[in-house]
Amino acid sequence: MTETKLRLPRRVKAPLKKAAAPPRRQSSRLAAKARTQPASESKAPSRKATTTAAPQEQLARGFMEKLDAISRKLSQLALHKAEDEIIKAGVLTPIVSGQNKDLTDVTSSVDSDRTLAEPLYQVVEPQERDMCTKLFSPLESIPDRRKLQAVLLQPPQVKIPIHHSTYGWLKTHVEDERLQDIFDIVEVVGNLCPKLTPRVETALQVKVATDVTEGMQQCFLDTFLLGIIGTAQEYLELDAKVDRNANELSMTQTKSRPDYLLMLNGLLVFKGEEKKAGDVRHIALELIDKMIPGSVGKDGKLDYLLGYATAGSRVLFECIHGDGKMSECSDILNLERVADRVTLIVILLNVVRVACALYNAKY
Numbered sequence: 001m002t003e004t005k006l007r008l009p010r011r012v013k014a015p016l017k018k019a020a021a022p023p024r025r026q027s028s029r030l031a032a033k034a035r036t037q038p039a040s041e042s043k044a045p046s047r048k049a050t051t052t053a054a055p056q057e058q059l060a061r062g063f064m065e066k067l068d069a070i071s072r073k074l075s076q077l078a079l080h081k082a083e084d085e086i087i088k089a090g091v092l093t094p095i096v097s098g099q100n101k102d103l104t105d106v107t108s109s110v111d112s113d114r115t116l117a118e119p120l121y122q123v124v125e126p127q128e129r130d131m132c133t134k135l136f137s138p139l140e141s142i143p144d145r146r147k148l149q150a151v152l153l154q155p156p157q158v159k160i161p162i163h164h165s166t167y168g169w170l171k172t173h174v175e176d177e178r179l180q181d182i183f184d185i186v187e188v189v190g191n192l193c194p195k196l197t198p199r200v201e202t203a204l205q206v207k208v209a210t211d212v213t214e215g216m217q218q219c220f221l222d223t224f225l226l227g228i229i230g231t232a233q234e235y236l237e238l239d240a241k242v243d244r245n246a247n248e249l250s251m252t253q254t255k256s257r258p259d260y261l262l263m264l265n266g267l268l269v270f271k272g273e274e275k276k277a278g279d280v281r282h283i284a285l286e287l288i289d290k291m292i293p294g295s296v297g298k299d300g301k302l303d304y305l306l307g308y309a310t311a312g313s314r315v316l317f318e319c320i321h322g323d324g325k326m327s328e329c330s331d332i333l334n335l336e337r338v339a340d341r342v343t344l345i346v347i348l349l350n351v352v353r354v355a356c357a358l359y360n361a362k363y
Helices: 002-036 044-076 083-089 128-135 145-152 164-171 176-182 196-205 214-233 280-284 338-362
Strands: 160-162 183-185 240-243 260-264 267-275 305-311 314-322 325-328
Touching (some): 128 196, 145 314, 145 338, 160 164, 160 196, 164 176, 176 338, 196 214, 196 338, 214 267, 214 338, 260 338, 280 305, 305 338, 314 338
Parallel strands (some): 160 183, 267 305
Antiparallel strands (some): 240 260, 260 267
């Protein structure tokens, strides 16, 4: 009985081993058969894989051909040029790392008909202080108020560097010849003003505030005022202070507060009155209604005072030159138009220069 029990497990285990073995023997037979096949038969799977990959290669080739066709079309439209053409044309100005250039080199004029590839330039050490000191430098003499409008529209002393993408967008709204007098392209001149450049670009592209409160409209206008006058504060030799709805006693009647004011060494030199809507010329009358008699004019604290009035997105600049006397020194600007935004930036640059000249002439 004991011997029978020992044999039974052996007979059960033997079939189990045989059942597991066939897959391995079959795999071995297939491998041996594959080794004995002719070379032409063994390459059959490779031909099949090549046939499968062919459609993908054709799709990729077709895609690249379409890209080439688009590139050729853009070249014909003068929207894109090959990199070697750009370098040959002398548009890019590669700058050696650590190299310092004179201000006149950095602010050279730009032929904006030429376009740029991806940045192949290095930005030199920011020269913002030198540029802004010249940009906001006071006029040598006080302009005749009858010629003030032309003075306020003069191109800036130094061109403002903006990015190529912003410049390209501006060209769709403003004549290129005018842009060349005001802006330089960062990627061309290799110079970037870390503060002024983004502030100007924001003002140019910020969305117009409509159907909002007067306070929100002031926020929209502040992108221009802070972008230009706020930057000037950091570089003027005089102590410049900007405020809103504040008491001002040098030229303003008690309990009257301008909506916006710029003071140099405590003296009011520029102010504004802002309303959500209405006739901008009628709103401008508030500029003189709040004045202290005799504060401007030949015997006043300033020969004349610059100011502005707004009605929504419309802006008008005025020159206050006597008691109850005021004359317009700009057209009515509509900030919904990109071209008028460019004009506003130029005017504000010159307002700072004129205001400093007015102050220096008396003090």
